[in-house]
Amino acid sequence: MTQTPYHTLDANGIRDLIAGLPDVATRLGGASAQWQVREVSDGNLNNVFLVGGPAGEVCLKQSLPHVRVDPSWKMPLDRTFFEAAWLRAVLPLVGGLTTECLFFDRDLYVLIVESLSGHTVLRTALMQGADWPGVAPRIGTFIARAAFGTSLLARPFEEVFTTRRTFAANLALTRITLDLVLDDPYRDHPRNHWHDPVLTPIVLDIRSSAATLLAVENLRRRFLSQPQALLHGDLHTGSIMSTPDDTRVIDGEFAVYGPIGFDCGMFVGNLVLHYFAMPDHAARKATLRDIGAFWNSFHEQFMGLWNANEAPPPGTLRPLAYGPAAHVAQQTFMEEILGDTIGFAAIEIIRRIIGYAHTADFDIIADRQQRAACRAGALAFAYHVLDHLNEFHTINDFLYFLDEQGQA
Ligand code: SR1
Numbered sequence: 001m002t003q004t005p006y007h008t009l010d011a012n013g014i015r016d017l018i019a020g021l022p023d024v025a026t027r028l029g030g031a032s033a034q035w036q037v038r039e040v041s042d043g044n045l046n047n048v049f050l051v052g053g054p055a056g057e058v059c060l061k062q063s064l065p066h067v068r069v070d071p072s073w074k075m076p077l078d079r080t081f082f083e084a085a086w087l088r089a090v091l092p093l094v095g096g097l098t099t100e101c102l103f104f105d106r107d108l109y110v111l112i113v114e115s116l117s118g119h120t121v122l123r124t125a126l127m128q129g130a131d132w133p134g135v136a137p138r139i140g141t142f143i144a145r146a147a148f149g150t151s152l153l154a155r156p157f158e159e160v161f162t163t164r165r166t167f168a169a170n171l172a173l174t175r176i177t178l179d180l181v182l183d184d185p186y187r188d189h190p191r192n193h194w195h196d197p198v199l200t201p202i203v204l205d206i207r208s209s210a211a212t213l214l215a216v217e218n219l220r221r222r223f224l225s226q227p228q229a230l231l232h233g234d235l236h237t238g239s240i241m242s243t244p245d246d247t248r249v250i251d252g253e254f255a256v257y258g259p260i261g262f263d264c265g266m267f268v269g270n271l272v273l274h275y276f277a278m279p280d281h282a283a284r285k286a287t288l289r290d291i292g293a294f295w296n297s298f299h300e301q302f303m304g305l306w307n308a309n310e311a312p313p314p315g316t317l318r319p320l321a322y323g324p325a326a327h328v329a330q331q332t333f334m335e336e337i338l339g340d341t342i343g344f345a346a347i348e349i350i351r352r353i354i355g356y357a358h359t360a361d362f363d364i365i366a367d368r369q370q371r372a373a374c375r376a377g378a379l380a381f382a383y384h385v386l387d388h389l390n391e392f393h394t395i396n397d398f399l400y401f402l403d404e405q406g407q408a
C-alpha cells in the first residue's frame with residue numbers, strides 16, 4: 001500500500017479517503033459525490049467532520065500539527081493514534097458506553113468512529129436544562145469497567161506493563177495535563193486568565209496557602225506515579241455524548257495510565273462547575289443527586305467486578321488474604337480512590353475558572369455580576385476542599401459541604 005504523506009483533509013479529501021474504505025463507505029451508502037461533509041470541530045485540538053450518505057453517517061477526526069484554537073502552539077500528530085488505541089482497549093470492557101473505532105490511519109492521523117449525531121454533548125444538554133438521572137451512574141459504570149479491566153486486578157502484569165508502555169508514549173498530551181491542569185493555575189503564567197476581579201483575592205489565597213499547594217503537589221505526583229489503570233485522561237462533560245437513555249464517552253486522546261480517581265475527579269469537578277452555574281435550587285439538587293449516583297455506581301460496579309474475580313485469569317494477582325482482612329484492604333483502596341476523586345475534582349474546577357481552557361457552563365448566566373459571583377462560589381469551594389482535603393472521608397462529606405456552599 002502506498003503511503004499518503006500527512007496533509008489536512010478538506011471535504012473532497014475526506015470523500016476520496018472514505019471511497020477507498022469499503023467498510024466505511026458501505027455505512028454511508030450511495031456514491032462518494034452524494035456524501036455530505038460537515039465540519040463540527042468544537043474542542044481545542046482537532047478537526048472533526050460528520051460525513052453522511054443515504055444509508056448513514058460517520059464521524060472523522062484528524063489531528064493537526066498544532067492546537068486547533070491556537071496555530072502558534074505546535075503539537076505532534078500522534079493524539080489520534082492514542083485515541084484509537086484507547087478505544088480498542090476499552091470498547092471490549094465497556095460495550096455500548098463508547099464508540100467503535102472504524103478506521104485509523106497513521107500517515108494522515110485520521111480516526112473514523114460511528115457518528116452520534118442523535119446525541120448531545122453532555123455539557124450542552126446540562127446548560128439547556130436537561131435532567132437525565134441515568135447519565136451519571138452510566139459514567140460510574142464506564143469508569144469502573146474500564147479501570148478495573150485495565151488494572152492489575154484483572155490482567156497479568158506482563159499485559160498491563162505492555163499496555164502501559166504504549167500509553168506512556170502519550171507525552172504531548174500528558175504534558176498538557178501536567179501544565180494546564182496541575183501546574184499553571186498555581187503560579188503566574190501567561191496562559192492563565194480570568195476577567196472578574198472578584199476572583200483575584202481567591203486566586204491569591206489559593207497560591208499562598210501551604211496546605212493547598214501541598215495537596216496539589218501530592219496530587220500532581222500521584223497523577224504521574226500511580227499507574228493504577230488506563231485513564232480516559234480528560235473526562236469532562238464535553239467528552240460525553242448522551243440522550244436520556246444512551247451515554248457514550250468519547251475523545252480518549254489523553255489516555256494514559258494513572259490513578260483511577262483522576263477520571264472520577266474530572267467528571268465530578270465538571271458536575272460541580274455545572275452546579276455553581278445553575279442558580280436554581282432544583283437544578284442544584286439534581287446535580288447533588290447525580291454526583292452521589294455517579295460515585296455509588298462506580299463503587300458498586302468496581303467492587304462487584306473485584307469480588308466476582310475470585311478465580312482470576314492465570315497470571316493475575318491472586319488474593320493472599322480472605323475474609324475481614326481482604327475487606328479492609330479493598331476498603332482502603334476505595335478510600336484512596338475517593339480521596340483522589342475529591343482532590344482532582346477541586347483541581348479541575350480551579351483550572352476551568354482561572355487556567356487556559358475555561359468551560360462554557362457559566363455563559364448561561366446573563367448578568368455579569370451574578371456570573372462572577374457563581375464563578376467565585378465554585379472557586380472558593382474548590383479552594384476550601386483542597387485546603388481541607390483530609391477532612392473529606394466519604395462522598396456524603398463532599399456533598400454535604402457542596403450543598404452548604406451552594407446555599408450560602
Ligand atoms: C490545549 S488543550 C486544552 C484543554 O483542552 C482539552 O480538552 C483538555 O481539557 C486540555 O486541557
Ligand code: MG
Binds near residue numbers: 234239251
Ligand atoms: Mg477533548
